[in-house]
Amino acid sequence: MTTLVFGHKSPDTDSTGSPIVWAWYLNQIKGVEARPVLLGEPNTEAAFVLERWNLDKPEILSDLESGQEVVIVDTNNPGELPANINEANITGIIDHHRLVGGLETRGPIEIDIQPLACTATIMWKKIGKDWAQAPREIKGAALSCILSDTLEFRSPTTTQEDKAIAYSIAEELGVDMSAYAEEMFAAKSDVSAFSEAELLRMDSKEFDLDGTGLRVSVLETTSPAPLLARKKALMAAMPDVAKADGAAEVLLFIVDILKEEATLLIPNDRVKRIAERSFDATVEGDHVVLPGVMSRKKQIIPNLKM
């Protein structure tokens, strides 16, 4: 049986590139037949990365058969995976997020979760000396994952390991890392084709805050202006998105990668209170700028208060 390797349902660069890296490793080094798949349409940055490295866009999985062998990467959250994930035969998990509980495996398997910025960094460590056998496009995918998840080392989730590995891959490939990261971020910033509801769900995690369900959405961009120009339409779309997804509120953080700050939209008094209590901010009007805030994992989620 071919093992399917996939990340979460909103494929960003790490959830698109890491399955490609790991499926290569399983096929070429471990002799395990494997295929990367996606659980949704890749975002604009991930699509750019596939094209840049001449990688085939993995098939988008619509259904998971019971007993299917799968390796899950870049998440351990059943909510971000197919509904019947626990009927699959999970044979490996590689991730860098907090353990949320809920995944079950049939027997003991290899699970490697590390507090690094990027799944591909963990894979690079696991692949070790066999990495030398990887073709350019696989190395390019890994480099892209690290640059994306670290926002070119600007995110506070960045570790020395992420950074050192990215530098070493870039040098080997002869890639100008800053220029390449700029191209990636420009691709990610081109969100003109998306509806407001799509933008609110594009990079979003559900989070339960003292019994209140929040959809915590982040849009990382090098050009916040077009997004801020759609502020009113984005806020108008929030109630329907929240209702459809069973959340009380949508918190939308527009992260300016270059200025290293986030703008949180304030559609109502409850979000205003959350913003003031969570980030020690004074909110006036329909948005608030949070200097230095770039990471949902490190700076947003841990600070949220009702």
Added chain:
Amino acid sequence: MTTLVFGHKSPDTDSTGSPIVWAWYLNQIKGVEARPVLLGEPNTEAAFVLERWNLDKPEILSDLESGQEVVIVDTNNPGELPANINEANITGIIDHHRLVGGLETRGPIEIDIQPLACTATIMWKKIGKDWAQAPREIKGAALSCILSDTLEFRSPTTTQEDKAIAYSIAEELGVDMSAYAEEMFAAKSDVSAFSEAELLRMDSKEFDLDGTGLRVSVLETTSPAPLLARKKALMAAMPDVAKADGAAEVLLFIVDILKEEATLLIPNDRVKRIAERSFDATVEGDHVVLPGVMSRKKQIIPNLKM
């Protein structure tokens, strides 16, 4: 804050020795203040190992404070851990069991689960070259864990890695592995001091089989005769133990380490049916011998059928 390192609530040799090994590593190599603790009285084999290597018996933990930093080893099952485990600050998990779901961490942490026979084997791999700095008693603890969990390599859970690491430690310590394993198993086999209810819970896992709760208990021994002589008393104690623990049945497997077989007690028709359907056996009378069956994880749990 001192990090507490512990295994599960029924400390066998791996759940006693591995916390000692890991606390040594955190203290001496990683510079993290750490202390091994137990969540229950160690079994007779684990007590023997502590004495043999002049290791202090770790304190038995009665209560876990909210926010306490902990590293969990040899389990990932909340049912085998303090009730408030998810209020602790879990900073690491090292284990070799199937993921059962239920543990949550506050942030991304290091989780290393591998399909090896023993937690100490995973630790040996993680400690790597720093292992050279370990004192004799720490190496002795690790060796004991591997010999215990593999039943001196007789268990089908044994991997080449477990075996190779045990041989290398034994050689370095100048320990006659077979003679030492024999002493360990003799200690484990001396269960005369325990009541029937204690024996039924000594090495036991709860397992849900199609909605029926089973307590799957194993007693590994080199001298099954004294246990089999208590067969009727053990079966008489089962209904009360099952009821108190919210299970429908207790399945007690007496594993003869040397003959490499298990004897399953048959207290009633339901257990008889489970035995016949699960192990393709013909049951007559109050017990059935299952040749080759030694591992709950590999041979018992995966085969259970109602």
